[in-house]
Amino acid sequence: MLQFDEDTARVLEDAYQGADITRRRRASFDALAPSPGDRLLDLGCGTGMLTLDLSRAVGDTGHVLGLDPSADMLDLARTRCAGRSNVEVLKGRAEALPCADESLDGAVSLQVFEYFDDMRPPLGALFRALKPGGRLVIGDMHWDTLTWHSDRPAHMVEMCRIWDRHIACRDVPARLPALLAEAGFRAISTTPLAFCDTQLRPDGLAAMMIRLMTAYAVQTGAMPKVEANAWAQEQQDLARAGRFFFSLTHFVCQAQKP
Template sequence: MNDFFNPKMAAQQERMARTEDMMRQRSKHMRVLSPKSGEKILELGSGNGIFARELAERVRPGGEVIGLDPSEAILEMARHIYPQGEFIQGDAQDLPFEDRSFDAVAAAQVFCFLKDVDQALAETYRVLKPQGRVVILDTDWDTLVWRTRQPELMARVMDAYKAVYANAYLPRTLPHRLSQAGFSNIKVKSFVVLNRGLGEETYARQSIGFATSIMEGSPEFSKEEQTCWLEDQEQLERNGDVFFSLNRYILSGRK
């Protein structure tokens, strides 16, 4: 395990975190969360640990940030990138914390993977202090506009892409779910990830990598179809004809 997340991979994660799209996303998430010095904050799905590291800077002095993730491999990466952080293994649907433990709970692209969103929201509510805040960033994948000259193949690729998520359209139901869980003062903000090229620093390029890995692991796509799809995107890049637009939503509530 310790050999899996090496300095090279850590550097790659750091480069990705500094891309314009990812910096903008974290900035918007941070602005809504509005962490304050002395607060205790839980990040669900802490991933590479970079957002937890930035949060920790905001809650000093006297504050604390705990990152939680179900994957020990992912936690190992977070500990490699942010050795001073506190990261523990756990399930957002069964949080290993006492009632009223945190001032705020943050999550980005996490709830869409959960089988029981309502249970996770109930657990989030339970571990928050009175007047505590929850801030969830997630995506409705029906909002994706992705230029292609292979529409039938792209439709199949996107069906496979969306199937990775337990709920690929979560933001449209989250306001009501938050209310049902007991949260008040529920607010929704949105922003657009818009790329007109496929540079290494774009979310579109990351999405191509994700889609390619899905196709490679699926018997539904032949090698020829994988090549055709990728060549179409690269040709659009050469022609200056890339268009990738995706809505992201930030939902917040208070206990």
């Protein structure tokens, strides 16, 4: 897991609560359309922001299970959801959900499926756990849509190539519809959510990615620190000169168990 200094942690927290990530989180929330009394799963709940949103929506008669394999993330999620009697946060994996058959009204997974080498086992587990008519929402980036201006294009290509190493699948939205149908889901639809910036906003997706990508390149030894910092600095310089451009598309995929 990446280790962050205090300044980077603050930037990331600003981004998680900033306009871009909030819009992405809200898109999954709206697609799931939680109702009072629903029993829901937040698969890969991370720090628990979406888990908390869902707990408010289902109310005291509902229940939200946040599931994540990272103990550090779960600690943050438990702190965020403290005092919510309708929330349970557990360590677990997608292919072995701690849910009874046909026990869930809905499940959501936000930027998690790109880390699976094989998406079939988690989709099968989700199909098993959902009730007939249960709703599934999966949100992920299609990394082939990334466009990022640089006056050093080869440097940008190399940094993006290094960043690709942290995921198993860069084109989840393109693969999901067929895999969902294979798993037995129906009413499958995909909706794009584009992020495009000509400013480097402190709470934006691009600012968060600059921090994450720089840290990843350095901590994995994939790029010397001076080169990684130079890549990040160029984006700051381009922004000050009014020449910044960043675009990436997130996709929200919806499906239903018959």
